Amino acid sequence: MDTQEKKLRLDLAAAYRLAAMFGWEDTLYTHFSVRLPGKGEPRFLINPFGLMFDEITASNLIVVDVRGKIISGDAKYNPAGFTIHSAVHTARDDAHCVIHTHTLAGMAVAACESGLLNVNQISAEFYEQLGYHDYEGVAFNLEERSRIQASLDDNMALILKNHGLLSVGETVADAFQIMFYLNKACEIQLATAQMSGVSAIEVIPDKLAQYVSGQFKKVAYERQIVWDAWLRKLDRIDPSYKD
Structure with a gap:
């Protein structure tokens, strides 16, 4: 190795x-x-099913x-997981x-017709x-892979309708940070929806949301800094992931 x-x-x-x-x-x-x-053909690490x-x-x-062949490891994988992940690794x-x-x-936001709303920074x-x-x-169904690829396109994240969330990144740090904040955005939307009976929801205008998105792109390098901080925290709590 x-x-x-x-x-x-x-x-x-x-x-x-x-x-x-x-x-x-x-x-x-x-x-x-x-x-x-x-x-050559992509190979990827994934969790063994059952843990x-x-x-x-x-x-x-x-x-x-x-192709679904286990190259290393004495365990099976989740077939649905293979479909989703092999689709992305093949295309991007x-x-x-x-x-x-x-x-x-x-999953709550994935069930909403409106999808993710611009209700927060x-x-x-x-x-x-x-x-x-x-x-x-x-x-x-492995034939779904082509449709997953088309849906993801060149985006950094994907909402699988009536299912869940997916994020991608050049590093684990990137993908994890993107998922952390995509999930938080969904949590904020869920909390905001619960307030809708008390106060009208104020949505960020598209032009301003586009500007804010550009601001975040300029500080994408900070994902690694946050990741390093999370690793230090994990090492203090339980470093056994290194085994």
């Missing part, structure tokens, strides 16, 4: 542990992946290719990391950078 793979294993395992801390788990049924370096997020370590992640060379969640807030970050994918049932 080379140095790059070791680093990616540590980062991805840390992402699972942090997600467990944040309450993003849906028992065994969501998944994060990261593409391994190298030429909770707080059981994931750098060493028990498995390696899968885009820049989407090295893919994070998919079924959080309460994310955080949601404005995703203005014109968020795709939507129509629900087709549990993602067991």
